[in-house]
Amino acid sequence: MKAGTEPVTIALVEDDDEARKRLVASIRTDPSLRLAGEFRTGAEAIAGLAVEVPDVFLVDLGLPDMPGLEIVRRIASQHPSCDILVVTIFGDEESVIGALEAGARGYLLKGALERDIAIDIRHLRNGGSPLSPVIARQVLKRLVPGRSAQPAGALLTPRESEILNAIARGFSYAETANLLHLSVQTVHTHLKNIYKKLAVHSKTEAVFEADRRRLL
Secondary structure (H helix, E strand, O other), X not given: OOOOOOOEEEEEEOOOHHHHHHHHHHHHOOXXXXXXXXXXXXXXXXXXXHHOOOOEEEEOOOOOOOOHHHHHHHHXXXXXXXXXXXXXXXXXXXXXXXXXXXXXXXXXXXXXXXXXXHHHHHHHHOOOOOEOHHHHHHHHHHHOOOOOOOOHHHOOOHHHHHHHHHHHXXXXXXXXXXXXXXXXXXXXXXXXXXXXXXXXXXXXXXHHHHHHOOOO
């Protein structure tokens, strides 16, 4: 960091202890960043940002006390100078577009190396909009005219998309269940439905086929 340059202040809300610790450690190892606050719930985050507004606010959408999209809306409205960056497991189109429309200026899926978060933060502060590749594709699908729609029977529900996105990023069935606050049996049930819709017989085939059909 150049002499006389103030560090970028960061706050984050993440209910998963391990994910929060990794992000905090990444922020603290970069001298150009300063951690202003870390929170487990939406209520804690709203109260914390009333005391100190950071330059960048990292938001997980899967919070235990209120929808992450509501947090994005409230912070964007109450603190317009704060850049909001979503960091989450949810990669379905509804969550992505909802977050961007609510005021988020970037959207990253968990699974990328947390040591890269400083790069995304600097990109955001320089006026960019950091997006995971699969998220950029979701946005482009809405913007590019003439793309043929998928057959109704082949489309995945938002929950099925969340599960398949998690599996595609290397999460185990148990980790996926924990991230989405589901039972492992429920994850297996959704996967069976995904297999039927995509006419496949394994998670590897499901990920490949969903990507081929641009459902991820």
